[in-house]
Amino acid sequence: MTSTTKHKIAFVIFDCDGVLVDSEPIANRVFMEALNRAGVAITLSELFANYVGLSLEQGLARINQNYGVLLGNDFLVDYKVARDAALAEEIKPIAGVTDVISQLSLPYCVASNSEASKVEKMLSLTGLLAYFEGRIFSAADLGKPKPAPDVYLKIAAQFGVNPAACLVIEDTTTGVRAGVAAGMKVIGYAATTSAQALTEAGAFQVFKTMPEIQQSIIQLSAGTQSISERDGVL
Template sequence: MMALPSKQAIEFIIFDCDGVLVDSEPISNRVFCEALNKAGVAITLAELFEHYVGLSLEQGLAIINQKYGVLLGPDFLTEYKTARDAALALEIKAITGVEALIRHLTLPFCVASNSEAGKVEKMLGLTGLLPYFAGRIFSAADLGKPKPAPDIYLKIAAEFDVNPAACLVIEDTATGVRAGAAAGMQVIGYSATTSEQALIAAGAVQVFKAMSEIQKVILKGSTHV
C-alpha cells in the first residue's frame, strides 16, 4: 500500500458526512428525485448523482430551478425534507468499515458537511456514530458558504489551531474534494458515488473504494503520510 504523497505531517483528520460516514446519498437522492418528478421536473436519479451529489440542497435546488424553468419554493422543501427524514430514519446505515477506522484513529478528527448541522447530528445518531463526533460537527450550509468554497475547512483549521497543510480530508464527491484542496489540505477520495477519475481531477491525491483501504493508509502513516 502506497503512502500518501505529502510534504507535511498529518495532525488532524476531517470527514465529510454524507457518503463518507453514512450511506445517505442513495436514500436522499432517491427521495429528491421522486419529489422533483412529482413536481413536474423530468430528471433522473442518474442525473442527480452525476451533477448534484456533493452540493448543498439550496445549491442544487437553485440550479434545478434555473435549468428547468421552475420555482420550487418553501412548500416543496418542507415536503421533501419530511419524506427524506422518514426514509433516512428507516434505511440509513454507517458506511461499511468507517467505525473501525474511527476507533483506531490516534489523531484528532471532526466532520465537515454541506448538510445542516441538525441533519448531520440526526444521521450520526441513527447510525451510532454520534458519540465520536459530539461537539465536532461543522456545517458549511449553516456557515452560509457551502462547498466547493473552502471556508468550512479553513474555519476548522483555525478553530483547532492546525495548519491546513497538516489536515487530511476524506471526501466522496468532486465538490468536496475541490473544497478541501482549495483550503490547502490533503484530500483522499472515497469512490462510492463518484468516479475515481472525477475525484482525482478535482484534486484528490489518492482514491480508494473501501474504508479498510483508507484505514490502512492512515494508520500506516498517521504521523507523516
C-alpha cells in the same frame, strides 16, 4: 516539475453524507421522486452525476437554472419530511467506517454541506454520534457551502492546526475541491463518484474501501507515506 516528499498529517476531517453514512442513495431517491412530482423530469443517475455533494440550496438553484422551475417553501418542507422519514428507516453507517474512527489516533471532526441538525440526526441513527459530539461543522449553516473552503478553514483555525497538516476524506468532486482550496490533502472515497473524477478534482489518492483509507491514514500520521507533488501543489 514533479517531486516526492514525505508529509505527516495531524488532523482528519470527514465529510458526512457518503463517507460516514450511506445517506446519498436514500436522499437522492426521495429528492428525485419529489422533483418528478413537481414536474421536473430528472433521473437518479442525473442527480448522482450533477447534484451529489451540493447543499440543498445549491441543488435547488441548479434545478432552477437547468429546468426553469422555481421550487418554493412548500416543496422544501414536504421533501425534508419525506427524506427524514426514509433516512430514519433505511440509513446505515458506511461499511468499515466505524473501525476507521474508533481506531484513529489523531484528532478529527466532521464537515458537511448538510445542516448541522441533519448531520447530528444521521449520526445518531447510525450509532456514530458519540464519536462526533461537539465536533460537527456545517458549511450550509456557515452560509458558505462547499466547494468554498470556508468550513475547512474554520476548522483549522478553531483547532489551531495548519491546513497543510489536515487530511480530508471526501466522496464528491464538490467536497474534494473545497478541501484542495483550503490547502489540505484530500483522499477521495469512490463510492458514488468515479475515481477519475475525484482525482481530476484534486484528490491525491482515491480508494474504494474504508480499510484502504484507514491504512493510508496510518501511514500519513506516521509520516511514512510519500506524496507526489507537481509544481508544489499536492
